[in-house]
Amino acid sequence: MSNTDISQPLRAALGPDVVLTEPADIEPWLADWRGIYRGQAQAVLRPRTTAEVAQALALCQAAGVPVVPRGGNTGLCGGATPDGSTANVVLSLDRMNAVRSIDTIANTLVAEAGCILGNLRRAAQDAGRLLPLSLAAEDSSQIGGNLATNAGGVNVVRYGMARELVLGIEAVLPTGEIFNGLRTLRKDNTGYDLKQLLIGSEGTLGVITAVALRLFPRTDVRSVVLAAVESPRQALELYELLFQRCGARLQAYEFFTGECVDLVLTHAQGVQEPFAQRYPAYVLMELADTTDEAALNALLETVVGEALERELCLDAAVSASLGQLQALWKLREEISEAQRADGPHLKHDVSLPIERIPAFMESAEARLRAFNADVRPFIFGHFGDGNLHYNLSRPAGAPREWAAQEGAEITDIVLDEVHRYGGSISAEHGIGQLKRDHFLHIKDPLELRLMREIKRVFDPAGIMNPGKLL
Amino acid sequence: MSNTDISQPLRAALGPDVVLTEPADIEPWLADWRGIYRGQAQAVLRPRTTAEVAQALALCQAAGVPVVPRGGNTGLCGGATPDGSTANVVLSLDRMNAVRSIDTIANTLVAEAGCILGNLRRAAQDAGRLLPLSLAAEDSSQIGGNLATNAGGVNVVRYGMARELVLGIEAVLPTGEIFNGLRTLRKDNTGYDLKQLLIGSEGTLGVITAVALRLFPRTDVRSVVLAAVESPRQALELYELLFQRCGARLQAYEFFTGECVDLVLTHAQGVQEPFAQRYPAYVLMELADTTDEAALNALLETVVGEALERELCLDAAVSASLGQLQALWKLREEISEAQRADGPHLKHDVSLPIERIPAFMESAEARLRAFNADVRPFIFGHFGDGNLHYNLSRPAGAPREWAAQEGAEITDIVLDEVHRYGGSISAEHGIGQLKRDHFLHIKDPLELRLMREIKRVFDPAGIMNPGKLL
Numbered sequence: 001m002s003n004t005d006i007s008q009p010l011r012a013a014l015g016p017d018v019v020l021t022e023p024a025d026i027e028p029w030l031a032d033w034r035g036i037y038r039g040q041a042q043a044v045l046r047p048r049t050t051a052e053v054a055q056a057l058a059l060c061q062a063a064g065v066p067v068v069p070r071g072g073n074t075g076l077c078g079g080a081t082p083d084g085s086t087a088n089v090v091l092s093l094d095r096m097n098a099v100r101s102i103d104t105i106a107n108t109l110v111a112e113a114g115c116i117l118g119n120l121r122r123a124a125q126d127a128g129r130l131l132p133l134s135l136a137a138e139d140s141s142q143i144g145g146n147l148a149t150n151a152g153g154v155n156v157v158r159y160g161m162a163r164e165l166v167l168g169i170e171a172v173l174p175t176g177e178i179f180n181g182l183r184t185l186r187k188d189n190t191g192y193d194l195k196q197l198l199i200g201s202e203g204t205l206g207v208i209t210a211v212a213l214r215l216f217p218r219t220d221v222r223s224v225v226l227a228a229v230e231s232p233r234q235a236l237e238l239y240e241l242l243f244q245r246c247g248a249r250l251q252a253y254e255f256f257t258g259e260c261v262d263l264v265l266t267h268a269q270g271v272q273e274p275f276a277q278r279y280p281a282y283v284l285m286e287l288a289d290t291t292d293e294a295a296l297n298a299l300l301e302t303v304v305g306e307a308l309e310r311e312l313c314l315d316a317a318v319s320a321s322l323g324q325l326q327a328l329w330k331l332r333e334e335i336s337e338a339q340r341a342d343g344p345h346l347k348h349d350v351s352l353p354i355e356r357i358p359a360f361m362e363s364a365e366a367r368l369r370a371f372n373a374d375v376r377p378f379i380f381g382h383f384g385d386g387n388l389h390y391n392l393s394r395p396a397g398a399p400r401e402w403a404a405q406e407g408a409e410i411t412d413i414v415l416d417e418v419h420r421y422g423g424s425i426s427a428e429h430g431i432g433q434l435k436r437d438h439f440l441h442i443k444d445p446l447e448l449r450l451m452r453e454i455k456r457v458f459d460p461a462g463i464m465n466p467g468k469l470l
Numbered sequence: 471m472s473n474t475d476i477s478q479p480l481r482a483a484l485g486p487d488v489v490l491t492e493p494a495d496i497e498p499w500l501a502d503w504r505g506i507y508r509g510q511a512q513a514v515l516r517p518r519t520t521a522e523v524a525q526a527l528a529l530c531q532a533a534g535v536p537v538v539p540r541g542g543n544t545g546l547c548g549g550a551t552p553d554g555s556t557a558n559v560v561l562s563l564d565r566m567n568a569v570r571s572i573d574t575i576a577n578t579l580v581a582e583a584g585c586i587l588g589n590l591r592r593a594a595q596d597a598g599r600l601l602p603l604s605l606a607a608e609d610s611s612q613i614g615g616n617l618a619t620n621a622g623g624v625n626v627v628r629y630g631m632a633r634e635l636v637l638g639i640e641a642v643l644p645t646g647e648i649f650n651g652l653r654t655l656r657k658d659n660t661g662y663d664l665k666q667l668l669i670g671s672e673g674t675l676g677v678i679t680a681v682a683l684r685l686f687p688r689t690d691v692r693s694v695v696l697a698a699v700e701s702p703r704q705a706l707e708l709y710e711l712l713f714q715r716c717g718a719r720l721q722a723y724e725f726f727t728g729e730c731v732d733l734v735l736t737h738a739q740g741v742q743e744p745f746a747q748r749y750p751a752y753v754l755m756e757l758a759d760t761t762d763e764a765a766l767n768a769l770l771e772t773v774v775g776e777a778l779e780r781e782l783c784l785d786a787a788v789s790a791s792l793g794q795l796q797a798l799w800k801l802r803e804e805i806s807e808a809q810r811a812d813g814p815h816l817k818h819d820v821s822l823p824i825e826r827i828p829a830f831m832e833s834a835e836a837r838l839r840a841f842n843a844d845v846r847p848f849i850f851g852h853f854g855d856g857n858l859h860y861n862l863s864r865p866a867g868a869p870r871e872w873a874a875q876e877g878a879e880i881t882d883i884v885l886d887e888v889h890r891y892g893g894s895i896s897a898e899h900g901i902g903q904l905k906r907d908h909f910l911h912i913k914d915p916l917e918l919r920l921m922r923e924i925k926r927v928f929d930p931a932g933i934m935n936p937g938k939l940l
Contacts, residue, residue: 106824106825128714161657177916178916181917183892183894185894186627187856187857187894187898189899190894190901190913191670191913193620196667239575244688245760246760247718291717292765299761299762351656351657385656386655422653422654424653424657424658426659426660427655429659443660447651458920
């Protein structure tokens with residue numbers, strides 16, 4: 001990579017307001033939010049328009065200067081953090097935050113890449129529609145980053161990943177060319193679906209500058225059930241029942257172990273013990289519909305009754321009010337924060353063919369315990385999508401440096417087991433810097449070759465987000 | 471392209487049973503089912519395994535021999551018909567027709583590419599699940615071809631195009647390499663989503679040999695409403711109401727003009743006049759759910775009542791039995807066949823931003839009437855997806871050669887109007903040979919360049935399906 005000083009030409013083209021170079025101004029853009037990754041850069045750009053993004057990329061490509069696109073910086077894999085090269089230019093989309101249109105006949109939302117996901121969700125809601133993409137970081141993450149990483153979240157079981165919600169995108173290629181794919185068509189069978197490459201490419205092919213998303217009917221009638229289960233196998237059988245009976249109403253199917261509940265009750269405020277006793281694991285199910293609360297509740301009562309009768313769960317609590325619904329969700333939502341409060345831990349965002357989750361969990365735990373009998377796994381996640389957050393906290397009595405000492409080996413064990421059971425080492429967080437070595441090791445060589453050649457088609461000078469993904 | 475005689479090496483590698491070369495044996499594979507396209511070939515291959523497909527492609531690539539993949543031959547754009555070169559090898563997937571697995575816990579179906587779509591739908595149904603891809607040719611079309619063309623059909627408004635139902639594919643590249651992407655994971659964020667390129671590529675990048683599809687809960691509770699509307703604008707307002715109130719239950723929203731009903735009543739057997747009078751246009755809506763017929767009917771009654779009260783339709787008929795439901799569907803399903811019986815006609819499978827359909831229809835008809843005052847448009851289609859089949863039959867008194875004389879100009883007018891209103895010249899049928907010139911003319915030059923370069927990555931020798939798409 002070139003070490004050309006690009007700030008002068010950038011400033012001349014875009015104006016001083018867009019180009020930050022003072023160390024103090026740049027500083028906040030050099031690390032990920034968790035402080036795990038830190039890099040360097042010669043400049044930070046905050047363009048206001050697609051045309052400015054295009055100018056910037058063309059200048060950087062001509063000079064061979066690496067560009068690191070940056071959204072809301074909520075990623076967990078270091079994908080938006082520059083590497084150690086002082087040549088880097090960080091390109092932030094934060095100023096491109098206009099909603100261009102919300103159409104309740106076409107059921108589309110068109111917005112610039114820097115819009116905060118939570119703001120878009122509220123804008124859709126206000127217009128009487130649902131933007132179903134929803135995740136813990138939604139009030140900081142930007143929609144461009146959500147698409148660049150193909151974000152998931154809690155509603156995937158019903159609405160799919162970010163990719164599945166996209167009708168079109170506008171993007172700037174490193175050549176400075178603008179990809180004008182901001183179409184709102186539901187059907188368009190005219191050649192290769194190029195936008196699919198940019199979605200999930202983690203900024204390695206170009207910069208997404210605007211998005212056109214599908215909107216859905218609002219599902220204001222909601223109900224939540226918390227079921228206690230004895231094992232992931234029982235959670236699987238319960239899932240089969242819910243899927244079959246409730247159809248599209250099932251919009252979340254979350255799993256967490258009893259250990260996660262212990263952690264939440266220890267660290268979080270205002271959370272209540274859900275049952276009179278602790279159970280091995282829990283499933284939180286949300287059903288939602290556009291209409292008819294009575295019918296939804298009746299359905300739920302029938303299904304929960306059948307689940308108890310067929311012994312597909314040990315106990316169940318149904319929300320009877322919005323307050324109860326939120327209280328039940330809190331048990332699930334507070335897990336990450338409680339784990340942070342508990343201390344150092346290792347995160348693994350993995351997915352599996354759903355029917356193999358029980359066998360995977362058994363096998364992974366056995367191997368981990370053979371490595372260190374005191375490991376403390378905290379397993380939770382979007383069970384209905386086969387997605388587990390397989391996290392481990394510091395064992396009791398282990399030194400503060402535990403993660404540095406044992407982390408690499410533990411992660412190798414977890415990801416190797418995932419691979420052995422036909423799963424994916426990254427379900428929804430992407431690869432970034434964190435999983436790059438494992439990705440390059442595990443991925444099929446033919447797929448890696450195709451990806452590298454496609455990368456050359458889009459980014460012949462290789463300036464886009466070096467050291468991430470490929 | 472090379473004119474090498476490849477049949478000897480193919481026969482030596484695959485056995486005589488797989489390689490047809492006798493003119494009489496080859497003959498049935500040289501034309502599309504409508505008899506519009508006809509080409510030539512030196513051999514037809516009918517491999518039985520993925521390994522045989524790989525051997526065949528490697529031999530053809532080494533010799534520079536063009537390969538034309540062929541599914542059920544139900545396409546409407548000549549995409550599976552060889553061109554005029556005697557060098558062509560047609561590769562049929564028809565013998566690769568095993569269902570590998572149906573899993574009702576994972577809700578997945580894995581099948582070889584040559585499986586007939588209708589058979590897969592029935593297999594899923596028998597297992598208590600729904601494979602929602604459904605189209606007129608489903609009892610002849612093969613699932614590999616459905617994916618290669620990203621097929622649509624009547625349930626897209628709820629379940630999406632073929633692309634959206636795919637979890638994984640196995641494919642053979644022209645190099646003979648096997649793309650092992652037959653994963654059943656719902657979430658897998660590990661690099662570029664390469665399968666998305668092969669889906670919809672119309673056989674120009676490789677040969678899909680097996681597919682992993684998502685299954686859904688069976689929606690056995692169904693109800694159909696036929697509503698009479700005065701205009702496409704009213705159909706749009708009615709759609710907004712249905713979308714909002716019925717949510718995911720709305721699984722078909724079909725539109726057809728009064729002229730289409732005339733045609734069906736003239737040519738089809740056992741079809742009944744739906745109302746006491748003829749209306750300008752009609753909308754057929756299907757609602758479906760996993761459960762609770764009474765609740766679905768109550769919802770429908772409320773919504774139809776509101777539609778009549780708010781004057782979003784002129785009249786409405788609700789199916790009260792399966793027989794009535796099928797009779798209402800017949801009005802829509804018989805349109806294509808009735809048009810064939812009526813005589814020569816021109817087909818245009820287009821899509822539009824749904825809110826622009828009324829303006830497009832007005833503008834296109836005005837331009838067509840200025841060209842020939844006697845044009846006879848028959849407009850129907852998947853309105854909820856913005857997808858119109860904008861067909862024209864021979865004007866009264868026009869010569870038999872009408873289509874040859876005026877067809878090109880009429881198609882130019884229709885597709886130009888589609889482009890002007892931000893639509894797509896191919897909604898669900900693809901490009902093939904039929905729309906190649908228009909595609910190359912209309913598509914953004916940057917997108918065309920990227921597609922050509924991606925084609926070179928997958929197919930460096932350029933042997934895959936020449937003369938189609940690109």
